[in-house]
Amino acid sequence: MNALNVAEYMQTLGLQARQAAARMAAADAASRNRALRLLAGLLREQAQPLQADNARDLERAAAAGLAEPMIDRLRLTPKTIETVAQGCEQLAAMADIVGEVSGLRQQPSGIRVGQMRVPIGVFGMIFESRPNVTIEAASLSIKSGNACILRGGSEAIESNKALARLVQQALVQAGLPAEAVQLVQTTDREAVGQLIAMPQFVDVIIPRGGKGLIERISRDARVPVIKHLDGNCHTYVDDPCDIDMAVRVADNAKTQKYSPCNATEGLLVARGVAAEFLPRIGAVYAAKGVEMRCDAESAAVLAGVPAAKVQAASEQDWFEEYLAPVISVKVVADVVEAIAHINRYGSHHTDAILTRDHVHAQQFLREVDSASVMVNASTRFADGFEYGLGAEIGISTDKFHARGPVGIEGLTSLKWVVLGQGEVRS
Amino acid sequence: MNALNVAEYMQTLGLQARQAAARMAAADAASRNRALRLLAGLLREQAQPLQADNARDLERAAAAGLAEPMIDRLRLTPKTIETVAQGCEQLAAMADIVGEVSGLRQQPSGIRVGQMRVPIGVFGMIFESRPNVTIEAASLSIKSGNACILRGGSEAIESNKALARLVQQALVQAGLPAEAVQLVQTTDREAVGQLIAMPQFVDVIIPRGGKGLIERISRDARVPVIKHLDGNCHTYVDDPCDIDMAVRVADNAKTQKYSPCNATEGLLVARGVAAEFLPRIGAVYAAKGVEMRCDAESAAVLAGVPAAKVQAASEQDWFEEYLAPVISVKVVADVVEAIAHINRYGSHHTDAILTRDHVHAQQFLREVDSASVMVNASTRFADGFEYGLGAEIGISTDKFHARGPVGIEGLTSLKWVVLGQGEVRS
Numbered sequence: 001m002n003a004l005n006v007a008e009y010m011q012t013l014g015l016q017a018r019q020a021a022a023r024m025a026a027a028d029a030a031s032r033n034r035a036l037r038l039l040a041g042l043l044r045e046q047a048q049p050l051q052a053d054n055a056r057d058l059e060r061a062a063a064a065g066l067a068e069p070m071i072d073r074l075r076l077t078p079k080t081i082e083t084v085a086q087g088c089e090q091l092a093a094m095a096d097i098v099g100e101v102s103g104l105r106q107q108p109s110g111i112r113v114g115q116m117r118v119p120i121g122v123f124g125m126i127f128e129s130r131p132n133v134t135i136e137a138a139s140l141s142i143k144s145g146n147a148c149i150l151r152g153g154s155e156a157i158e159s160n161k162a163l164a165r166l167v168q169q170a171l172v173q174a175g176l177p178a179e180a181v182q183l184v185q186t187t188d189r190e191a192v193g194q195l196i197a198m199p200q201f202v203d204v205i206i207p208r209g210g211k212g213l214i215e216r217i218s219r220d221a222r223v224p225v226i227k228h229l230d231g232n233c234h235t236y237v238d239d240p241c242d243i244d245m246a247v248r249v250a251d252n253a254k255t256q257k258y259s260p261c262n263a264t265e266g267l268l269v270a271r272g273v274a275a276e277f278l279p280r281i282g283a284v285y286a287a288k289g290v291e292m293r294c295d296a297e298s299a300a301v302l303a304g305v306p307a308a309k310v311q312a313a314s315e316q317d318w319f320e321e322y323l324a325p326v327i328s329v330k331v332v333a334d335v336v337e338a339i340a341h342i343n344r345y346g347s348h349h350t351d352a353i354l355t356r357d358h359v360h361a362q363q364f365l366r367e368v369d370s371a372s373v374m375v376n377a378s379t380r381f382a383d384g385f386e387y388g389l390g391a392e393i394g395i396s397t398d399k400f401h402a403r404g405p406v407g408i409e410g411l412t413s414l415k416w417v418v419l420g421q422g423e424v425r426s
Numbered sequence: 427m428n429a430l431n432v433a434e435y436m437q438t439l440g441l442q443a444r445q446a447a448a449r450m451a452a453a454d455a456a457s458r459n460r461a462l463r464l465l466a467g468l469l470r471e472q473a474q475p476l477q478a479d480n481a482r483d484l485e486r487a488a489a490a491g492l493a494e495p496m497i498d499r500l501r502l503t504p505k506t507i508e509t510v511a512q513g514c515e516q517l518a519a520m521a522d523i524v525g526e527v528s529g530l531r532q533q534p535s536g537i538r539v540g541q542m543r544v545p546i547g548v549f550g551m552i553f554e555s556r557p558n559v560t561i562e563a564a565s566l567s568i569k570s571g572n573a574c575i576l577r578g579g580s581e582a583i584e585s586n587k588a589l590a591r592l593v594q595q596a597l598v599q600a601g602l603p604a605e606a607v608q609l610v611q612t613t614d615r616e617a618v619g620q621l622i623a624m625p626q627f628v629d630v631i632i633p634r635g636g637k638g639l640i641e642r643i644s645r646d647a648r649v650p651v652i653k654h655l656d657g658n659c660h661t662y663v664d665d666p667c668d669i670d671m672a673v674r675v676a677d678n679a680k681t682q683k684y685s686p687c688n689a690t691e692g693l694l695v696a697r698g699v700a701a702e703f704l705p706r707i708g709a710v711y712a713a714k715g716v717e718m719r720c721d722a723e724s725a726a727v728l729a730g731v732p733a734a735k736v737q738a739a740s741e742q743d744w745f746e747e748y749l750a751p752v753i754s755v756k757v758v759a760d761v762v763e764a765i766a767h768i769n770r771y772g773s774h775h776t777d778a779i780l781t782r783d784h785v786h787a788q789q790f791l792r793e794v795d796s797a798s799v800m801v802n803a804s805t806r807f808a809d810g811f812e813y814g815l816g817a818e819i820g821i822s823t824d825k826f827h828a829r830g831p832v833g834i835e836g837l838t839s840l841k842w843v844v845l846g847q848g849e850v851r852s
Binding site: 022025026099105107109111113116118120121203204224242245248249251252253256343352354365366367369370371372373374375376377378380381382386387388399400401403404405413414415416417418419420421422423424425426 | 448452525531535539542544546547629671675678679769778798799800802803804806807808812813814829830831839840843845846847849850851
């Protein structure tokens, strides 16, 4: 396609999505849930042909010399197919939130006023490599009564096309419009530029991928964007604190997996427990090869830990999202200094306090300005599944609209409903 | 001030607002409510000096040849001062929503997950003429634990300065930072450009005023904007319907006041009741000098009404927000056509159905894609006070974040709180 054709093509997708959105918003919950269960069935039935289409992407990736972890993220195994199928069934089993009316109360004039939860309309999703995201996004879109336009990475185009065909088949079998879930069929980059600049057809954009991609999209989008750029998450070990628990949680928060955005990147330790806590967590990190970027005070305490990889932290380290076996470490006076450090250097994603002190816990919860704030838990829990949202379409570090892990509620808005008996304004 | 000085000045206001916002978010409800009650007291005590400052604006406006309605909107009377003072007291008496935790539920991992309502941070408000908006915005900001930067119209600068002094006095007396409410003291237009482009200091912009102003701000703002451009509201008279009620409500919705954004601009009438309803509402509108822009079918019915001002409607009429004694009138087949017309030509502000049919009412509520959807009530009720929000900072026709009349809830966001007992992710 040339640029003009891409623009026309995207306008067509947009118009079709807008029309499908109106039908999805009016559809009943039973049809939407039926589409999800049909989709689960089709995924299982078509697991082999899906893997054959996926193999073409994998071969192309191997030929292009993609790194093994990248190829791994592309792969549709029987296990990943079963997982997304189960995800669809779980969503189908969840209570419906579309049309839910809350807070309906009579006002002095006699009118009753409440709020009804309704779909946002059309969302555009831009993502890379993992083809299972296609099913996750499609199923959340169907459950929430929206329409969506999905733009996956070019490396997964064959897999995504095959998955999108199954989604549309399930929609049609359930009596819903196929255009409620559309995959952008061209890998032309111009398509992204078009998708993010059609406010008449697309209500919100959800980009998932590298920071560069998300920054570009946020800058150029002409509609709201649900996004997070960084996950510079902190774990603060307070005084007083259960040190065994703190070691276990600080270990998990950093080392359970290094790449997720909710992994802890900064460890803050109250002065009163530093001498007891730091050598113990230092030994754990040393055993796992985690490098510690330390302020002078923590470095002094950690100096005695055998095999510890201790480096002096620079100012930049406090801002860093390492996504690697590296962590910044700092001794602070108290919870007040910890909160100030987090609000200054953090990315407003997820931060935890480990404490026995109720007042400190309450202050931390109230004053840390992050999407998720935790007491005595691993930052790794910041996730739509773990929060009981059924699934997660993305994570937002913005404060406007949805914040933190975004599930089906984040794909809806609340409109006002007024029920009267002929009241007039005087 | 020159442009450079204005930029520096606005950056200073921004930094001060950001710092004040952190203190406001941490302040207790008692202090915030005390500030509101102190402000009410100061407004009453200082009513005379306020009117003296206001008189300087009024003189300048008269000398500049401003139209009488404009001068009227500028005027601070004992009554408007008492009204805003009472508004502050009403807000102080309302339940506090900052820090409210909802939906706290245990998840399978053992962690308990819920959401805490917290202030957005800093909002910037841009408005024209009516100086009482200064107090409304300041009081909503204080109640919701935010900081704000207010930019009023140059014609009201003396009044606004005097009001802002009282607000800051009340804040300080309550132990809160004066910078929690700052008025832009320069009338330089460059200040607006700066205010809407400081994402590091300002989280959201709320413009109130003419459509041109709001369009410009929305286009140039680098932060989210809470706004509505048009109020092309509809009243649909369904079949079956209580005709007496329909005449009363359709009259009120159009004629109770012509200028508000929630006044009805389009009247849709089901074919089955057109012959009975139209002559009656036509006579009411004729008596009040309301011009009717009609489709052929309604024009034919209205032809027999004495003194009726009937014109043929053009396609453009269906889009029009008249804000005047003019209304578009169209006969439709049924509720389905009414919904399609409203979703196509309306501005997603406020639309009402007048009906006895329960199924039609439910369908209208569900499918009309507007911020407020009403059954058997005047569209004029779309208002923060009437909805029980205490006050209204603005009205949004967007679907993202707050929708419809925006009160203190719209100035807050929900962050996730996680309460654990040392849980780790496996």
